[in-house]
Amino acid sequence: MIDYPRTSFGWSATSPAGSADPTSGLVVHYNGPATNLSSHAGCVAYWKGVRDQHVNGNQWADIGYSFGVDVCGHIFEGRGLRKYQAAQGTSSGNANWYSVSLMIGGSEQPTAAxxxxxRRLRAWLMGAYGAAGTVRGHRDFVSTSCPGAPLYAMVTDGTFTQAPGSAASISQEDPLIGAREGESGQVVTAIQRLIVQAGQxxxxxxxxxxxxxxxxxSEALMLVRQSVGSSVTTxxxxxxGETYGQLLTAMARRQVALYAPTCEYDGSSSTEGSATALPSSETVTITGTLKRN
Ligand SMILES: [Zn+2]
Ligand SMILES: [Zn+2]
Known part of the structure; x- marks a missing residue:
C-alpha cells in the first residue's frame, strides 16, 4: 500500500510515463551524496526536489522512480504501479522491474523503519500485483555505485526479502549478519559457538x-532453525536476520531448559557451564516441569 500518493505532492494522480508491467521484482536505489534527512517534512521536500530535477533538469516525463521509502518508513508514490521506469539504466530493467529510492546517500545507513x-512495499507488490519477490540493486543492471555499500549489502544478505515485521530489531551493523559459507575467522567462530549453545x-x-x-x-544452522519451528529444508x-533471530531463540530456549532448577539431566551437569566441554553427541533429557521465577 502507498502511504503518500502522487496527489499528496501536488502531482497528477497518474504518471504521464508509458505503461509497463514490471513483475520481475524490485530494484533498490540511493541518492549518492548524503541527504541528512531526519523528518517527514524534509523527506517530502526531498521527493519533490527529485521530481523537479528529473523533469526540469533531465527532461524526463516524470520522476524516474516507481516508489520511494522515506527515513520514517513511509512509502511514497513516484511513477507508481505499471509504469515504465527511468531508473535501472536498461530498457528491460525499466520495463520489467519496479524501482524504489531510499532517499539516503552511500555514507548513510537506512533506518529500521x-x-x-x-519489506512492506515488496510484500504489497507481490500480493496485490503479481510481482516476483526478487530484490536487486541498481548496480546489478549497469555499472554504478548505486545503491551504495550499506544498501547493497542488505540486498545481497536477504534483509529486504524478509516478511514485514520479522526480526526488524536486529542491528544491521552486527558483524554476524551477512557472514556466509566459505568464510573463516572470528565471526564464524562466534556463530559456531552459538550453534553449540543452541544445542546443535x-x-x-x-x-x-x-x-x-x-x-x-550450514547444515547445523538449518537444524537450529528447524528446532524452533522453521520449515526450512536446505x-x-x-x-x-531471520536465521540470526532463530539462532538466538534456540539458544535462549536451551539455556532456560538447562538451568531451570527443577530439571534433571541424564548424566552429570557439571560441564554445563562451558559450551566447549559439552560432549559432541549430547542428548539432554528434561524431566519435571519448568518453574516460573
Ligand atoms: Zn540507482
Ligand atoms: Zn515520513
Missing amino acids: QIEGV GAALGPTGVDGDWGAKT PIRVMN
Whole structure:
C-alpha cells in the first residue's frame, strides 16, 4: 500500500510515463551524496526536489522512480504501479522491474523503519500485483555505485526479502549478519559457538568449532532453525536476520531448559557451564516441569 500518493505532492494522480508491467521484482536505489534527512517534512521536500530535477533538469516525463521509502518508513508514490521506469539504466530493467529510492546517500545507513518500509512495499507488490519477490540493486543492471555499500549489502544478505515485521530489531551493523559459507575467522567462530549453545554442536562434525564455515556449519544452522519451528529444508549458507533471530531463540530456549532448577539431566551437569566441554553427541533429557521465577 502507498502511504503518500502522487496527489499528496501536488502531482497528477497518474504518471504521464508509458505503461509497463514490471513483475520481475524490485530494484533498490540511493541518492549518492548524503541527504541528512531526519523528518517527514524534509523527506517530502526531498521527493519533490527529485521530481523537479528529473523533469526540469533531465527532461524526463516524470520522476524516474516507481516508489520511494522515506527515513520514517513511509512509502511514497513516484511513477507508481505499471509504469515504465527511468531508473535501472536498461530498457528491460525499466520495463520489467519496479524501482524504489531510499532517499539516503552511500555514507548513510537506512533506518529500521525504512527497511521495514521496503519489506512492506515488496510484500504489497507481490500480493496485490503479481510481482516476483526478487530484490536487486541498481548496480546489478549497469555499472554504478548505486545503491551504495550499506544498501547493497542488505540486498545481497536477504534483509529486504524478509516478511514485514520479522526480526526488524536486529542491528544491521552486527558483524554476524551477512557472514556466509566459505568464510573463516572470528565471526564464524562466534556463530559456531552459538550453534553449540543452541544445542546443535554435534552437527558441526568432528572438527567442531574451528572458525571455518563449511557445509557442516550450514547444515547445523538449518537444524537450529528447524528446532524452533522453521520449515526450512536446505542448508543455511548466509547469516541473515531471520536465521540470526532463530539462532538466538534456540539458544535462549536451551539455556532456560538447562538451568531451570527443577530439571534433571541424564548424566552429570557439571560441564554445563562451558559450551566447549559439552560432549559432541549430547542428548539432554528434561524431566519435571519448568518453574516460573
Ligand atoms: Zn540507482
Ligand atoms: Zn515520513
